[in-house]
Each structure stands twice: as structure tokens, then as C-alpha cells.
């Protein structure tokens with residue numbers, strides 16, 4: 001075999017693309033002639049050729065390793081945005097689809113919303129939320145039984161390797177679209193007189209779905225909610241708490257790596273003499289952690305957060 005053959009082919013493909021720009025086609029399997037493990041050599045060569053600009057390979061479409069190489073390359077070369085198709089494929093291989101998956105639109109409405117979030121069906125989710133409200137479901141029911149239930153299942157599947165990051169991202173976007181519509185259709189309560197609640201996801205952490213839900217529930221219960229967003233510097237949180245004379249500062253952390261940020265904010269609030277009580281939440285946080293870092297309250301979910309906030313400001 002010619003040791004330069006592979007490099008020459010790649011160079012040719014690149015030059016061809018640069019100077020001529022026509023689609024290119026070529027056979028692949030001669031490259032492995034006489035070598036052991038031909039499928040491996042063929043699929044490796046194939047991915048190199050794709051990166052160099054090959055458009056139409058002549059190959060056996062039923063060859064599984066070539067198919068996999070094609071899909072993985074599409075994910076890496078940006079032809080499969082965010083690697084979503086690749087992730088869905090791999091997830092289906094890891095767990096064959098449950099027997100008969102019903103079409104989203106045939107399910108009862110809250111189940112349909114849950115399934116649409118899991119499947120990342122961004123196009124239909126807003127319509128489903130509107131339909132659920134028309135059917136008399138409340139915002140809380142939709143949030144709890146539809147959106148949060150979906151995310152809980154996604155969390156389990158992500159943790160156990162049945163779902164991958166691109167899919168979680170798509171589901172998160174779908175959930176956000178649903179939630180934004182809900183907020184638009186059910187505006188926060190008019191009198192925000194129960195107290196001021198500053199809420200944020202701590203520095204280094206971009207998880208904000210649960211924080212948004214908690215903030216919306218608080219706003220709907222009569223709190224003035226100042227949402228600083230996600231990945232927020234400790235100093236920004238402390239400054240806002242002081243400027244706004246906040247009653248409560250709510251902090252979300254979803255990762256073990258970002259939990260120490262909670263301690264940081266609490267220390268800085270104390271140093272600055274803020275009167276606000278601190279309430280913490282998010283997947284990684286526990287009551288034990290709250291006790292150890294000196295937080296005033298821990299809420300496992302948004303409904304609990306509202307209850308505790310009312311206790312803190314003395315309206316319940």
C-alpha cells in the first residue's frame with residue numbers, strides 16, 4: 001500500500017473544494033485492501049474524507065459502522081446542529097423505544113404537555129398550553145404535572161445515560177417556551193405587597209428553569225420578585241438585596257460545584273449588614289446543607305418556597 005495515498009486523497013478533496021466547488025464523489029473501501037479490520041479503516045478514512053469536503057461517498061448504505069461514522073461526523077462538522085440527531089439515535093440504541101409511544105396529541109392534555117417537553121417538541125408546546133388553560137387546567141397544574149414532571153423524568157434519563165445533553169437542551173427550550181406563554185396568559189398578582197424577594201441562580205450555574213418557576217409562584221402570591229437571572233456574581237446579589245431592602249434572598253444551585261457560592265453570598269450579606277433572610281433551593285441542595293451554611297430556609301419546591309416566604313415575612 002502507498003503510505004501517502006490517504007494524505008494525497010485528502011489534499012485532493014480540499015483543493016477540489018477550494019478551487020472548483022463542484023460536489024465530489026469517490027469510492028472508499030480500496031483504502032483498506034489487504035489490511036486487518038477493514039471496517040475500522042474504512043470508517044476512519046470516511047470521516048477524514050467528509051472533513052476534507054467529500055460530498056457523495058460510494059459505500060454500502062447498510063454497513064453499520066459507516067452509518068455511525070456518517071452520523072458522528074455530521075454532529076462534529078455542524079451538519080447536525082448541536083448533535084441532536086446523533087444523540088437521539090444513540091439514546092434509542094441505549095434503550096429501545098417503549099412499545100407503543102402514543103402520539104402527543106392523542107394524550108390527555110397534561111400528559112401531552114409532559115411528553116412534548118420530553119420529546120423537545122417546541123413547535124406544538126405553546127398550543128398545548130393554551131389548550132390546557134381552555135380545558136380549565138390551572139397554571140400550577142400545568143407547571144407541576146406537565147413541565148416539572150417532564151424535567152424530573154429527563155433528569156433521571158440524563159443521569160442514567162438514556163438521554164444526552166443536546167436533547168436536554170432542546171427540552172429545556174421547550175419548557176421555557178411553555179412557561180413564558182403561561183406567564184403571559186396568567187399575569188402576576190396585581191398587589192405585590194407581601195414583601196420583596198430577590199432571586200438568582202448562583203455564579204457558575206446556568207440552570208434556571210426551577211428558579212423561574214419558583215419566582216413566578218412567588219410573584220403570583222403577592223411578592224415583589226426581583227429576578228437577577230442565572231450565573232450571577234455574589235456581589236450583584238448582595239448589592240441588590242441592600243438597595244431594594246429585600247426581605248428574602250433566594251438562591252438556586254443545581255450542581256455540587258456551585259453550592260459553595262451559596263456560602264459566599266451568605267457571608268457577604270452578613271458582612272454588608274443586610275437584613276434579608278436567605279432561602280436556598282435547587283437539585284443539589286438539601287436541608288442539611290442549608291443548616292451547615294447558615295441559610296435561614298430550604299425549599300424543595302416552589303410551593304414550599306411560597307409557604308416559607310410567607311412565614312418569613314409574617315403573613316402566614
Ligand code: B12
Pocket residue numbers: 148151152154155156158159165168169172199204205206207208209210211212213214249250251252253254255256257279280281282283284298299300301302303305
Ligand atoms: C435541564 C438541565 C440542564 C439544562 C439547563 C437549562 C436551563 N435553562 O435551566 C442544561 C442542558 C443547560 C444543563 C447543563 C448542564 N448540566 Co444540567 N441538568 C438539567 C436537569 C436534567 C434538570 C434540571 C431542571 O431544570 N429540573 C426541573 C426543575 C423544575 O427542577 P429544579 O431545578 O430542581 O427546581 C425545583 C426545586 O429545586 C426548587 N427550586 C429551584 N430553584 C430554586 C430557587 C429557590 C430560591 C428555591 C427556594 C427553590 C428552588 O423549586 C423548583 C420548582 O419546584 C438536571 C437533573 C436534575 N436531577 O435536576 C441536570 C443536572 C443539574 N445537570 C448537571 C450537569 C453536570 C450539567 C452540566 C455540567 C453538563 C455538562 N457536562 O455540560 C451543564 C452545566 C452548565 C452550568 N455551568 O451550569 C448535573 C449536576 C450534577 C451535580 N450534582 O453537580 C445534573 C444533576 C444531572 C446529573 N444527574 O448529572 N443542564
